[in-house]
């Protein structure tokens with residue numbers, strides 16, 4: 001079942017939560033809606049489910065107009081961040097619920113429901129726990145029950161709203177891999193809301209990056225990370241810091257001096273050079289065009305991160321260093337850049353570059 005969303009608008013009073021969103025979701029695809037808090041992810045998911053009525057636009061399930069259908073008719077499976085399991089029902093009955101409440105004509109026989117529930121318990125690796133109540137399960141187990149319950153109705157589309165948001169980091173990571181494996185096994189068209197970029201990049205076939213009710217970019221994890229189309233996507237996905245520059249005939253001038261990053265394919269005028277911490281290397285301060293003072297050093301997983309203050313405006317540039325790098329706070333260092341992105345003040349189009357020594 002593929003999904004087409006066309007020019008969707010949803011306002012809350014004067015506030016446009018969705019501002020003309022268009023998105024094609026392919027059958028069997030796992031797509032992540034990624035964006036900061038308030039960017040419209042949940043509103044878009046709820047509009048697909050039929051829980052929000054948009055002011056304008058179109059939602060097609062295959063070739064059928066979904067907006068003229070009720071929530072029930074759309075037959076979507078929904079999993080929320082805060083497990084909405086029925087507390088007074090055992091795991092088995094929670095999973096069976098969606099099948100049991102169907103009208104008589106569509107309701108399977110109880111033996112068939114039991115078979116389906118057992119298959120799902122197996123799929124979500126909870127066999128043996130069917131007689132427990134939700135209160136007797138861990139958070140991760142409850143979310144797996146919620147997923148089994150959503151899958152029981154054989155939904156046309158599976159919608160997941162930060163399903164692991166309330167869980168601790170280790171459990172989140174495990175469930176992420178587990179969800180991907182289940183998706184590969186069942187092949188449901190799945191829309192997954194998250195504000196966690198690692199989760200989106202690791203899990204999804206494609207990522208739609210939302211900002212202020214608009215989609216800024218849709219692409220594979222590699223597309224959005226390596227080829228961000230807007231400064232927002234560059235800054236939101238992956239770490240980066242930036243320097244104010246002036247572009248003059250393809251050269252980037254930082255406080256009047258040319259940066260040794262080669263030609264910048266960007267219009268003349270004020271601009272910013274954005275740099276990822278892993279693209280910053282330390283150099284001899286007497287030879288480097290950009291130099292500054294280390295104002296902070298901290299351990300970050302397998303690396304060390306250094307904050308370097310550069311120029312008269314004391315712009316902050318972050319560098320990712322090997323833990324053995326022998327530097328200390330207060331030290332003067334030079335900086336070289338292996339890669340960068342330049343965005344004119346008027347933010348399109350982006351120009352990504354590989355820095356070359358001048």
Ligand SMILES: Nc1ncnc2c1ncn2[C@@H]1O[C@H](COP(=O)(O)OP(=O)(O)OP(=O)(O)O)[C@@H](O)[C@H]1O
Pocket residue numbers: 012015017035036037038039040041042043044195
């Ligand atoms: N029922 C409502 N009434 C008024 N404003 C709302 C309502 N629901 C959402 N909004 C506003 O619409 C915007 C988008 O909300 P939405 O929940 O879709 O964002 P989100 O990207 O899912 O955020 P989060 O990651 O925090 O859940 C927000 O600014 C929010 O305050």
